[in-house]
Amino acid sequence: MFKKDEILRHATMLGQDIQALDSIKRYRQIEAQIHLHPEIAKQMDALKQNQKHSVNLQNYNKPIAYERSEKTISHIQNEINAFPIVMQFRQSQEEANDTLHLIIETLATRLQGADCFSGSIQQKEE
Template sequence: MYEKKDILAQAQKLSDQIKQLDTVKYYQRVETQIHRNHHIDEWMSDLKQRQKQSVNLQNYGKIEAYKRSEAEIAQIQEKIDALPIVTEFREAQSDANDLLQMMINTMADRLNAAHQDQ
């Protein structure tokens, strides 16, 4: 029987191996580029602020101001989405998520199969 510390050690080893996968490395590289882009950072801050404001406008029933705010949010989102690095980031994120989900499903299937064999 395995002890908790052995399982945690193996989990850490697996985590380290996952970090070395090309898909994960690529995602991390693109994510770093996103965070270093000052335009994206400014637009994201503005977007978050406007989203909060928009929620408040909606809650207070200020429909026309809410509509204007939502239009401004859509414009900022379009600017962000138009950047090639953002498209690249989303694709890399999707690839990394798909890979990790496949790994989780494989482990779950193997655990379930092992459990049924007992």
């Protein structure tokens, strides 16, 4: 039987190991580059403003203006998606997600078959 603090210690170690994986490092590096890219930041600000505006138009029942706003949003999204760094980000995000799903599936399979969790987890009393 495992104690709560033992499980937390192992979970922390697993988190550190996951952060050290190449696919996760690559994702985080590209994400940081995107946040520092001035043109992407400008486009993201415009996108957020237009999305807020679009919600207001929808709430005030302005269908024609809402349609125009949605087209503008789509255009801005396409411009953002055209940046090579954004394409790299999406690819690295997919790879990182695949890695995390594999880890979760492996853990779930192993934990379901393990006898160590058939009882309750003891909490260390202090």
